Amino acid sequence: MMTKKICLLGASGVGKTSLVGRFVNQIFSDKYLTTIGVKVDKKQIEVNGTEVKLMVWDLAGEDEIEGINYNYVRGAAGCLLVADGTDPSTFDTAMKVHDRVKEQSGDLPCIMLCNKHDLQSEWAIKDGELAELSQRGLRHFNTSAKSGGNVDEAFAGLAALTLGS
Numbered sequence: 001m002m003t004k005k006i007c008l009l010g011a012s013g014v015g016k017t018s019l020v021g022r023f024v025n026q027i028f029s030d031k032y033l034t035t036i037g038v039k040v041d042k043k044q045i046e047v048n049g050t051e052v053k054l055m056v057w058d059l060a061g062e063d064e065i066e067g068i069n070y071n072y073v074r075g076a077a078g079c080l081l082v083a084d085g086t087d088p089s090t091f092d093t094a095m096k097v098h099d100r101v102k103e104q105s106g107d108l109p110c111i112m113l114c115n116k117h118d119l120q121s122e123w124a125i126k127d128g129e130l131a132e133l134s135q136r137g138l139r140h141f142n143t144s145a146k147s148g149g150n151v152d153e154a155f156a157g158l159a160a161l162t163l164g165s
Contacts, residue, residue, distance in 0.1 A: 001044070001051040004162045006155075007073050009101070010082035011093040012061030015115040018145035019082065020058045023155050028146050035060045038072050047159045054159060070104045077162035078109035080154065085114040085142065086122040091129055098138070109161035111139045113154050118144040 008016040017035050021027050024041045039058045044051060059072050073079065081098050083091040094112060101108055112133050114125050133140045139161075141154040 001053055002163070003053045003055060004077040004159060005055045005057060005075055006158055006162070007057040007059055007076045007079045008082055009059055009073070009079055009094070009097045010061055011084070011087075011090040014061060014082045014084040014087075014090050014094075015145045016058050016061060016082045019080075019113065019115060019143065019151055019154075020056055022145045022148055022151045024056065026148070028148075038069075043155075045156060045159060047156055047163060050163060052159050052163070054155065056155075070100065073101060073105055073108075076105070076108060078111075078158045080113055080158055081110055081138075082113045082115055083125070085116045085125050086119050088124050088126075088129070091125055095132075098136070109158060111141065111154060111158050111161070113141050113143045115143045115145060117142040117149055118147045 008020065010016055018028060020041055024043045035058055041056045042053055044053045057072055079101055081094040083094040098110055101110065130140060139157060141150040143150045143154055145151060
């Protein structure tokens with residue numbers, strides 16, 4: 001079995017902790033709990049016939065990218081960049097975080113998660129912004145920690161990238 005460290009990065013309030021709760025424990029809570037520092041969870045999954053233990057590092061969100069402690073990213077096999085689909089400013093923050101991760105860690109596999117997709121009537125991320133992800137070579141998933149939509153697929157997709165599949 002392989003062990004892979006992955007990090008969730010993005011602005012505060014985008015749903016990183018909720019995504020981890022949905023992925024690891026299949027739960028969702030409407031209570032907002034601020035992550036202080038980092039919280040580590042683990043889950044074993046199978047990717048293309050390979051057992052992988054994901055060490056999921058949920059980093060405290062910051063609206064200013066200088067506030068994120070990139071030392072936590074050191075040694076990561078990949079990152080999930082998380083934005084709130086109802087708040088375009090968090091998309092911009094996630095893109096800046098991606099640039100910073102590339103500066104610090106090179107071409108670390110990353111996937112963008114546009115979370116809160118269950119709130120379609122409030123969705124604010126435009127198709128042009130999603131096209132920018134393709135231009136950067138970033139895969140993306142529209143996820144919902146609340147409904148579970150695309151959550152497992154996003155984590156499995158990143159795990160596959162870390163394995164080179």
